[in-house]
Structure formats: structure tokens, C-alpha cells
Amino acid sequence: MGGFWIVKRDICATVFSQRETVERHFLLTVRVPAHFGNALPGQFVMVRLKGGAAPFLSRPFSIYSVSSRGNDTCLEIFYQVVGEGTDIFSKLAEGDLLSIRGPLGKGFDIPPACKTVVLVAGGIGVAPLSFLAQRCREEMGDVELICYLGAGTAESLAGLERLEKICTAVKISTDDGSRGYRGLVTGLFEKDMDRYAGDTVRIYSCGPRAMLKSLQWLLKDNPAVCQVSLEERMACGFGACLGCAVRIRSNGGGFVRVCTEGPIFDIRDVEFSG
Numbered sequence: 179m180g181g182f183w184i185v186k187r188d189i190c191a192t193v194f195s196q197r198e199t200v201e202r203h204f205l206l207t208v209r210v211p212a213h214f215g216n217a218l219p220g221q222f223v224m225v226r227l228k229g230g231a232a233p234f235l236s237r238p239f240s241i242y243s244v245s246s247r248g249n250d251t252c253l254e255i256f257y258q259v260v261g262e263g264t265d266i267f268s269k270l271a272e273g274d275l276l277s278i279r280g281p282l283g284k285g286f287d288i289p290p291a292c293k294t295v296v297l298v299a300g301g302i303g304v305a306p307l308s309f310l311a312q313r314c315r316e317e318m319g320d321v322e323l324i325c326y327l328g329a330g331t332a333e334s335l336a337g338l339e340r341l342e343k344i345c346t347a348v349k350i351s352t353d354d355g356s357r358g359y360r361g362l363v364t365g366l367f368e369k370d371m372d373r374y375a376g377d378t379v380r381i382y383s384c385g386p387r388a389m390l391k392s393l394q395w396l397l398k399d400n401p402a403v404c405q406v407s408l409e410e411r412m413a414c415g416f417g418a419c420l421g422c423a424v425r426i427r428s429n430g431g432g433f434v435r436v437c438t439e440g441p442i443f444d445i446r447d448v449e450f451s452g
């Protein structure tokens with residue numbers, strides 16, 4: 179791991195709007211400086227309340243979208259309430275101030291020759307993949323975009339509406355079978371997997387660690403390139419605390435920092451059992 183780091187400064191961002199889309203999942207839109215317009219799918223931001231109030235540590239979130247609205251640049255974050263910080267964020271309203279650092283980390287690689295993009299999203303892992311789908315649609319025209327979207331129940335399917343507008347097809351799984359395939363999203367993906375083996379196919383995934391581990395196993399004999407976004411816990415977000423280190427298989431099996439060397443990795447390079 180490198181011995182020095184470049185720290186991006188926190189900027190002050192104003193909340194533009196916030197709404198709950200499905201239970202405990204919030205779409206937060208904030209006004210940000212224009213340089214956020216260069217953000218890449220897969221990059222993330224560190225967010226905390228302006229003024230040092232709790233949560234004291236910033237929380238990392240993938241960029242769900244960036245767009246221009248009149249003279250403003252707006253950043254969307256799509257998050258699930260899981261603990262203290264996200265519970266506090268869920269009370270934010272128009273005009274509230276946030277401290278945001280970013281865009282941070284590396285984005286997904288999208289080779290221009292790619293003809294089929296396959297997304298495998300588990301729960302709120304949909305956030306970076308939806309931004310990726312949107313960018314692919316804008317920049318690669320009629321690329322085939324197939325999304326496998328999994329959730330616990332039909333009511334907790336997050337981000338579906340937007341994906342249905344962008345993707346060629348959205349295939350749904352729910353753990354309880356209340357919508358689509360009954361079972362895990364990796365099980366649904368496995369049924370079609372043999373279609374996705376050529377040089378012009380790219381697979382991208384984000385979701386719980388167990389899901390990514392299972393996808394890695396499924397792809398062991400499939401030559402398609404697959405990149406994943408890892409959502410490790412982070413404290414600093416800029417390479418200083420080493421709290422986000424994960425073991426990789428390349429370079430003799432050392433550790434890398436998800437915040438700076440990631441959060442995007444080749445799925446075959448990640449040591450999920452470590």
C-alpha cells in the first residue's frame with residue numbers, strides 16, 4: 179500500500195430534496211460544485227452533516243447520478259437506513275447543509291467494444307450499477323443492458339423504476355418469491371450465465387459480500403470480465419487509516435485500500451474468504 183495520499187477538500191452542499199422510495203431507502207439530491215459533473219460510475223463520496231454534529235465520521239456512498247439542473251449540478255445518493263448515520267441523514271430536508279468529499283476512488287472500466295453489459299445487483303448495491311447503466315445508455319447507444327436485481331421482498335426492491343427505463347431487460351429475484359424468481363439473485367443469474375461468455379460481454383456487480391463471493395464462484399469457469407464494487411466500512415475515505423483494507427490475490431496476496439485502490443476490483447482478484 180502507498181505511503182502518501184492526496185486529500186480532496188470537503189465542500190459544503192445544500193440538500194435539494196429527499197424522499198423515501200421504498201421502506202427505509204432514501205433518494206437524496208444535493209447541489210454540488212460543477213466538478214462533480216466529471217464523476218465516473220463506481221466512484222463514491224464521503225458525507226457528514228455540516229458543522230461537526232453526529233455522525234462524527236463521514237459515511238461513504240456511491241454516486242447514484244450526477245446531472246445539470248439549470249445552472250446547478252445535482253448529485254443523487256440512494257441509501258438504505260441501517261444505523262445511526264443513515265438514520266440521521268433520513269431526516270434531512272431541503273436547505274440543510276452537508277459536508278461532502280469526492281468524487282473518490284476509481285470508476286468501473288467500460289470498454290468501447292462492449293456490446294452486452296450485465297449488472298448483478300443485490301439490495302442497495304443497485305446504486306453504483308444504476309449510474310453505470312445510465313452512462314452506458316448515454317455513451318454506447320444501443321448496447322444490450324441486462325440487469326439482475328435482487329431483494330428480500332417485492333416491497334423492498336430498490337431502484338427498479340429507473341432501471342426499467344434504462345435497461346433492455348430487468349430480471350427480478352426476491353428471497354420470498356413475492357416477485358420474480360424465488361431465491362437469490364445469483365441463482366437467477368446462474369440460469370442465464372452461459373449466454374455471457376464472449377469478449378464483448380462485461381459483468382458488473384455490487385451487493386453483500388456473500389453474494390459477491392457466490393458470484394465469484396459461479397464465474398470460475400466463465401471467461402467474461404467481471405468488476406465489483408466493494409462496500410467495506412470506511413473511516414477516512416482517503417487512504418490514511420487503513421480501516422478499509424481487503425486482501426487481494428494478485429501481487430503476492432497483499433492488502434489494498436478499498437477507498438483509494440478501489441472500490442472497483444476484478445472479482446477474480448478479491449480474496450473473499452480472508
Ligand SMILES: Cc1cc2nc3c(=O)[nH]c(=O)nc-3n(C[C@H](O)[C@H](O)[C@H](O)COP(=O)(O)OP(=O)(O)OC[C@H]3O[C@@H](n4cnc5c(N)ncnc54)[C@H](O)[C@@H]3O)c2cc1C
Pocket residue numbers: 222233237238239240241256257258259260261262263264265302305306408409410411412441
Ligand atoms: C464505496 C462505498 C459505497 C457505498 N455506497 C452505498 C450506497 O450507495 N448506498 C447505501 O445505502 N450504502 C452504501 N454504502 C454503505 C454505507 O456506507 C453504510 O451503510 C453506512 O456507512 C452505514 O452508516 P450508519 O451510521 O447508518 O451505520 P452504522 O451505525 O455505522 O452501522 C450499522 C450497521 O450496518 C453495518 N454496516 C455499516 N457499514 C457497512 C458497510 N459498508 N457494509 C456492510 N455493513 C455495514 C454495521 O456493521 C452495523 O451492523 C457504501 C459503502 C462504501 C464503502
Ligand code: FES
Pocket residue numbers: 411412413414415416417418419420421422423435436437438
Ligand atoms: S477508509 Fe481510511 S484508508 Fe480507506
